[in-house]
Structures are given as C-alpha cells and as structure tokens.
Amino acid sequence: MSPSAPEPKYQLSYWPLPFRGCFISYLFAYRDVPLLEQTDFAEIDALRRTRVKDQSVPFMGPPVLRELATDRALSQMPAIVLYVSRELELVPDASFEAAMCMKVLMDCNDVLMEICRYNGSSVWRRNEWVEFRRKRLPHWLSIFEESLTRGFIGNEPVTFADIAIVALFGNMMRCLPELEPDVITAAPGIHQLCSRIGAKPTLAAFINSEAERYGKLYCGGQIEASIRAMLEQDSRETQ
Amino acid sequence: MSPSAPEPKYQLSYWPLPFRGCFISYLFAYRDVPLLEQTDFAEIDALRRTRVKDQSVPFMGPPVLRELATDRALSQMPAIVLYVSRELELVPDASFEAAMCMKVLMDCNDVLMEICRYNGSSVWRRNEWVEFRRKRLPHWLSIFEESLTRGFIGNEPVTFADIAIVALFGNMMRCLPELEPDVITAAPGIHQLCSRIGAKPTLAAFINSEAERYGKLYCGGQIEASIRAMLEQDSRETQ
Numbered sequence: 001m002s003p004s005a006p007e008p009k010y011q012l013s014y015w016p017l018p019f020r021g022c023f024i025s026y027l028f029a030y031r032d033v034p035l036l037e038q039t040d041f042a043e044i045d046a047l048r049r050t051r052v053k054d055q056s057v058p059f060m061g062p063p064v065l066r067e068l069a070t071d072r073a074l075s076q077m078p079a080i081v082l083y084v085s086r087e088l089e090l091v092p093d094a095s096f097e098a099a100m101c102m103k104v105l106m107d108c109n110d111v112l113m114e115i116c117r118y119n120g121s122s123v124w125r126r127n128e129w130v131e132f133r134r135k136r137l138p139h140w141l142s143i144f145e146e147s148l149t150r151g152f153i154g155n156e157p158v159t160f161a162d163i164a165i166v167a168l169f170g171n172m173m174r175c176l177p178e179l180e181p182d183v184i185t186a187a188p189g190i191h192q193l194c195s196r197i198g199a200k201p202t203l204a205a206f207i208n209s210e211a212e213r214y215g216k217l218y219c220g221g222q223i224e225a226s227i228r229a230m231l232e233q234d235s236r237e238t239q
Numbered sequence: 240m241s242p243s244a245p246e247p248k249y250q251l252s253y254w255p256l257p258f259r260g261c262f263i264s265y266l267f268a269y270r271d272v273p274l275l276e277q278t279d280f281a282e283i284d285a286l287r288r289t290r291v292k293d294q295s296v297p298f299m300g301p302p303v304l305r306e307l308a309t310d311r312a313l314s315q316m317p318a319i320v321l322y323v324s325r326e327l328e329l330v331p332d333a334s335f336e337a338a339m340c341m342k343v344l345m346d347c348n349d350v351l352m353e354i355c356r357y358n359g360s361s362v363w364r365r366n367e368w369v370e371f372r373r374k375r376l377p378h379w380l381s382i383f384e385e386s387l388t389r390g391f392i393g394n395e396p397v398t399f400a401d402i403a404i405v406a407l408f409g410n411m412m413r414c415l416p417e418l419e420p421d422v423i424t425a426a427p428g429i430h431q432l433c434s435r436i437g438a439k440p441t442l443a444a445f446i447n448s449e450a451e452r453y454g455k456l457y458c459g460g461q462i463e464a465s466i467r468a469m470l471e472q473d474s475r476e477t478q
Contacts, residue, residue, distance in 0.1 A: 052382055053385060055385075057342070058381070058382040059382065060349065060378070060379065060382060067335075074342055075342055076342040076345035077345075078317060078341060078345055079341035079344075079345055082337070082341050083337075083338035095322060095325050096306075096313075096322060099313055099318045100313065102315070102317060103296070103313055103314055103318035106315035106316075106318055107315065113352075113357070118360070121357065122361070139291075139299070140299065142291045142297070143291055143299060146291045146292060146294075146297035147297055
C-alpha cells in the first residue's frame with residue numbers, strides 16, 4: 001500500500017480463494033476502498049473452530065467482517081454485503097429497489113450453493129451434473145437475463161447486485177472458462193454486464209491480483225475436482 | 240374478514256404449509272396487518288413453471304410477494320422479509336443492527352436448508368441425521384443462544400430477527416415436538432423467546448389457524464417422511 005493510502009476500516013476473514021468472499025471484497029475494490037484481508041487457511045479454520053462464546057460474532061462459517069475501530073463483527077455474506085454496501089453507497093435509496101438487489105444477491109447465493117453442492121455435502125454425480133448444466137444453470141441464467149431486461153440490475157448508479165453478478169458469473173467464467181459459452185448463450189446481457197462492471201480499473205486490478213494469488217482455484221477440495229471432472233467429460237462427449 | 244378490517248396490500252404465494260412462508264406471514268400476523276395468501280398447490284406449481292418472461296418477477300421457487308396496488312413482485316424470502324419489515328417497522332434504524340438482524344435471518348435460513356436437505360436434494364441417511372442431531376443442531380442452537388446473550392435478538396422493540404426465530408424454532412417444535420427437548424437443552428433462552436413472541440395474541444391466533452389448516456405438516460414429501468423416520472428411530476434407540 002502506498003503511504004498516502006487511507007487505512008482500512010474493515011477486516012474480511014475468508015478462506016484463501018475468491019468464491020463467496022469476493023461478493024464482499026469486490027465491493028471494496030469497485031469503490032477503491034481499502035480492505036484488510038485475512039486468508040490464511042489455518043487462521044480461518046481456527047476462527048471457525050473457536051468456541052461460540054469466544055468468537056468475534058457467533059458464526060458457523062466464514063466470511064466474517066470485523067470493523068476495526070469498534071471491534072464489532074458480522075457473519076453471513078448477504079448480511080455483510082448489505083452492511084458495507086450502505087457505507088460504500090451501493091444500495092438504492094428506495095426500499096423496494098434495495099430489496100430487489102437483495103433478491104438478486106440471494107439468487108446468486110443459490111447458484112453458488114448449487115454449484116458447490118451445498119458447501120460440499122456431496123460430490124457431483126454425472127446425472128445430477130447433466131441436469132444442472134442442461135436445465136438448472138440455463139434456467140438460472142434466464143432469470144438473471146430477465147432481471148436485467150426488466151432493469152433490476154445493469155443501471156446507473158451501480159448497486160451491490162450488479163457487483164454480485166460479477167462475483168458469481170465473472171469469477172465462475174474466469175475459474176471455469178468452459179462455462180463461458182453457457183453464459184453467452186443463455187444470458188448475453190449478463191455476460192456483457194460482467195465485462196462492463198469488471199472493467200472498472202480498480203476492480204479489474206483486484207481480480208488480476210486474485211488470479212495471481214489463486215490461479216483458477218474455484219471452491220476448492222473434492223467438489224472442485226468433481227466439477228472439473230464433469231467439465232472434462234462434457235468436452236470429451238461433445239467432440 | 241370483518242367488514243371493518245383494512246384491505247390487504249400484499250399477496251403472498253407459497254406452498255400449502257408454513258415452512259419457509261411463515262418467515263413472512265408471521266411478520267404480518269405479529270403486527271395484525273392483513274395479508275392475502277395464495278396457497279393452492281396447483282396454482283403455486285403453475286406460477287413456478289410459468290415462463291420466466293411471463294412471471295410477475297423472474298424466480299426459481301416460492302415464496303413470492305406481490306404488492307397489489309402496484310403489481311410489483313419480489314421473490315427470495317430474505318429479500319421479502321427485508322422489504323415488508325421496513326413497512327411493518329420491524330427493522331432497527333441503525334445500519335449495523337439491521338445487518339445483524341439479516342445475519343440472524345440467514346442463520347435461520349441455513350438451518351432450514353440443512354433440515355430439508357437443501358430443498359430435498361436427498362433424503363436423510365442415518366449417519367448424516369445422527370451427525371445433525373448430535374452436533375450440527377446443538378452447534379446452531381448455541382450460536383442462536385449466544386446471539387441472544389449478546390443482545391442481537393430478544394430486545395425491545397421486536398425485530399424481524401426475533402420473529403424469524405419463532406418461524407424457525409417455534410414452527411419446528413410445533414410440527415416436530417420430539418425436537419423441543421433439544422432446543423430446551425442447548426438454547427433455553429431461545430425456547431423462552433419463542434414462547435414470549437409466539438404468545439402475542441394476533442400471532443398466536445395465526446399459528447393456531449395454520450395448525451388447523453395443516454396439522455403438523457413440516458416441509459412435506461419424502462424429506463419430511465425421512466425426518467419423521469429418523470425421529471422415530473431416535474426415540475426407539477433411547478428407550
């Protein structure tokens with residue numbers, strides 16, 4: 001950090017990969033507001049295993065955001081996004097439009113949960129993956145595309161819902177490029193939105209730094225291995 | 240409805256059981272504000288299967304809330320709760336406290352997802368259920384109890400997070416009474432909070448009307464059957 005950069009006001013604790021954490025870190029990067037990141041695997045695992053009474057906020061899993069000045073902490077990605085988006089001026093003023101942004105964020109969270117098999121409760125089996133890629137994913141993409149068509153996302157000023165789209169589909173296409181044609185086909189406007197928002201220089205620089213740190217690491221572990229095995233089989237079958 | 244009752248401003252569309260819908264309907268009942276409910280199974284199923292372009296809001300699954308005057312609609316339970324809670328004055332003014340309520344709501348939603356096996360992606364297997372009842376559920380309960388101890392819930396004025404606790408654990412204990420001792424043991428304060436909030440006459444009357452309409456129906460289908468089979472086996476094994 002340059003000596004003139006402001007001090008970060010928040011610390012984000014999350015596993016050493018973008019996945020769910022980037023829904024939060026991209027907000028800061030978009031606004032060029034500094035964020036302290038704690039991403040050491042052993043440290044995050046220790047936080048998670050700390051007795052509930054001793055945790056900064058009682059929580060089941062990361063991300064956790066800590067406000068450095070007050071030592072107050074929050075868990076649950078959508079709650080953290082809601083909180084920091086107010087500070088970063090990424091929430092519409094009108095109550096209905098703000099709720100619609102939360103709806104889009106929850107849709108993103110649902111897709112994330114589906115692709116990582118509900119935080120890894122089971123690996124992908126072939127018949128389930130085929131159903132996901134042929135039906136569920138295009139169905140979800142059509143929901144996002146229609147949300148764009150109706151103007152729930154993609155407007156000026158940019159909202160946390162727009163950045164959530166980049167955190168979900170931008171990061172997905174970067175880490176699992178085999179899925180980019182799926183997005184282009186079912187949701188060309190969403191593909192364009194990812195490019196447009198992701199081109200903001202401060203966000204683009206942050207995404208590059210994540211690519212340098214983590215490569216194409218997606219959700220990690222056995223689940224990621226099973227996603228990659230499925231994608232490989234898909235590409236063999238279409239040759 | 241009596242001729243003097245105000246006209247409902249919203250319609251809630253959800254399956255004919257309380258489960259995820261009651262996180263919304265309990266807010267209205269608590270405030271004694273009328274809510275139009277659409278719960279016919281065939282109608283809800285038809286909404287869900289409607290082409291995305293023709294849906295009132297592009298969505299994957301219910302609940303859906305429609306504002307009758309404007310015909311605007313929202314999906315995603317946490318987004319709907321956020322929106323109607325502002326109107327019903329169940330959101331703290333301060334941004335951090337409002338986000339903490341959202342954190343508690345998301346915790347509730349996670350428990351709901353675990354117990355219904357992520358909207359029914361698989362039935363309960365014995366080893367997974369034993370792990371859930373012995374470890375995950377008490378762990379979750381300790382998180383909620385600690386949230387109460389720290390004053391994130393259980394205060395005056397009541398918030399949507401307090402009512403979410405009743406929607407999750409009050410409804411769970413009513414439908415699956417075998418689990419009430421689990422709640423009393425791991426989270427006595429949460430048990431008390433459920434009784435206190437649930438005793439508000441207008442909410443108590445609404446819960447009674449749901450009990451008359453649906454009996455102890457919980458999440459329905461094969462998943463509910465597998466929960467009940469597990470609970471039965473638990474009780475045989477402890478005799």
